[in-house]
Amino acid sequence: MQRFDAAGAGLVPGQSVRVRVTGHEPWGVMVVIRGHEDIGASVDATVIDSPSENHRALPWEYPRVGSEVDAVVQQIRRYSQPGWARLTMRSQDLECFQWSCDFCGTHTVLSPGGDGVVMNVRSADGPGSTSIVSHRECLATRLHDRSFEHSRVRSVGRGR
Known part of the structure; x- marks a missing residue:
């Protein structure tokens, strides 16, 4: 049996990371974590700052595809393959x-x-x-x- 739950083993909740935005979804953005490309990652719109002060970022407020931004690891899920990281980009969480x-x-x-x-x-x-x-x-x-x-x-x- 091959273990898959070592993916992203160097990541822990609360850790600051640098990410590249790879896609926009109605619910948030898909990202790749620099140095941890072996694990999937995403950021929900509710944890992206909204300049219009909505409770969640609106699609046109998402960081643009291809941009690199700071984020914080919120949760790591390794229940099934591949492992998955949920991140936050809220300025208060970055602090x-x-x-x-x-x-x-x-x-x-x-x-x-x-x-x-x-x-x-x-x-x-x-x-x-x-x-x-x-x-x-x-x-x-x-x-x-x-x-x-x-x-x-x-x-x-x-x-x-």
């Missing part, structure tokens, strides 16, 4: 990306320096994976006392 903690339900900051972490969940039974988003403390406090991982969770990605 500080937040997502709901899967433990407590409140927002956690996934941008660099934030209080959130992302866990990839995979099984030896076969391909497919998912990501769990959590506050560092929500995860650390739910780990068993005999595990040393609670202290590691508090320091992952932070300078020593």
Whole structure:
């Protein structure tokens, strides 16, 4: 059995990326993530800034096909082949990306320096994976006392 869920393994929610717009759709834009061409990617119109201040960008407000723009990884889906990345281009998300903690339900900051972490969940039974988003403390406090991982969770990605 060949695993496909390694596609885009270097991507995590909250990470800034550079993308090239490859197509317009009624619901948003198709993009290619620079350096991660092995995974499909898209941006919904609801997460593209609208100069006309609509709740979603209108098709003529989308970045033009062929342009390169900044985006932030919102979600990575590796349930079936190929893996897929959902991105956001909202200026507020480029500054500080937040997502709901899967433990407590409140927002956690996934941008660099934030209080959130992302866990990839995979099984030896076969391909497919998912990501769990959590506050560092929500995860650390739910780990068993005999595990040393609670202290590691508090320091992952932070300078020593």
